[in-house]
Amino acid sequence: MSKSIAYGEAGILNKKPSSKQLDCEVVIIGAGPYGLSAAAHLKSRGITVRVFGKPMDFWATKMPAGMLLRSPRVASTISDRGRTCALEAFEQATGTPPVKPLPLSTFVEYGQWFQRQLIPDLDTREVSAVERSNEGFSTILEDGTAVRSSRVVVAAGIGPFQRIPQVFHGLSTTQLSHCYAGTDIQAFSGKKVVVIGAGQSALESAALLHEAGAEVEILIRNRELRWIGGHPWLHNLGPISSVLYSQHDVGPAGISRMVAMPNFMRRLPLVLRDKIRKRAVRPAGSQWLRNRLMDVTTRVGGQVIEAKAAGTGVQLKLDGGSSTFADHVLLGTGYVVDISRFSFLPTQLLNDVRVMDGYPMLTSGFRSSLPGLHFIGAAAARSFGPLLYFVAGTEFASRELGAYIERNQANK
Secondary structure, X not given: OOOOEEEOOOOOEEEOOOHHHOOEEEEEEOOOHHHHHHHHHHHHOOOOEEEEOOOOHHHHHOOOOOOEOOOOHHXXXXXXXXXXXXXXXXXXXHOOOOOOOOEHHHHHHHHHHHHHHHOOOOEOOOEEEEEEEOOEEEEEEOOOOEEEEEEEEEOOOOHHHEOOOHHHXXXXXXXXXXXXXXXXXXXHOOOEEEEEOOOHHHHHHHHHHHHOOOXXXXXXXXXXXXXXXXXXXXHOOXXXXXXXXXXXOOOOOOHHHHHOOHHHHHHOOHHHHHHHHHHHOOOOEXXXXXXXXXOOEEEOOOOEEEEEEEOOEEEEEEOOOOEEEEOEEEEOOOEOOOHHHOOOOOHHHHOOOOEEOOEEOOEHHHEOOXXXXXXXXXXXXXXXXXXXXXXXXXHHHHHHHHHHHHHOOOOO
């Protein structure tokens, strides 16, 4: 008896799965902005989807309460295909006053509302492992349930990617934390906190700590703090400004326009793509932080070369010979993408995924080198550019992913 066969996306001859063998066509791992947006787009195309994860969990539990979004309002909408659940629709439906900058708490509520409207069947169980099967993939959940699909989309965010420099590895969790680890700002009232870093998360955490009554010292390697939008007049040149900047406002003049075209970015040589990516997201703070940090001590041009426990606190030695003490050190040192840190991706599966410095190498449709396995969000930024670090990237990612999967459905 002859068997039905088809060539896989990488040109490998493989068995064509029957929809009767599958629980769904696509499994999405992660229920943050990218996972929710991708699910909404795929469902609108008639593609069966299962989404796993707690909606907006990282934003709700791993970022300091009281934070404001760096992105402008226009770039803070989670994309759905009909734009029925834009940020403005949430505000109108819930009576939430529109403000800018957008509070983190409002964005979390918006994301959870988006989920209830468009993905009401979301499954909050965590994913333990992804395994290959004859049908494509078997996604193993925390309770042992296996969900069979022809594709898996990883939209699991940056939670596992915290960057903790080696010099701090000897400190305990009571002495050291990362600003993406769910720091309780109020717990440090009356204590000395040293914040390491010069980016938005570090500087806003420092402002929140200061406002909560902590004694705060910021340590940065640069000679001065950088601020986003340092040349406001460039944004007020009418049509010329629209040529220089995209509405997403990621990156300086000119670069902002290139960043807004991820397919263009993907076709650039990697060396140039990396230069643009790093320049677009170099450490800097929003202008509205400047006044909030006026009374906060900032030590510039130094780097911590030694961090030792000193009683319950920490003694820090800097490369210039000076030192400082802290009851606690808060790292605003960002994150480093490394998909091997996704605990649900086993080594035997990762061995078939081509990577570059921890990032998966992706082609059109956000495809990895393992047919049927896709990555969206920050993990895609090395291939498609820095727009994929931001909520604004959900529109491009979900549209491209959805169109590709619809064209290549297993049983078409």
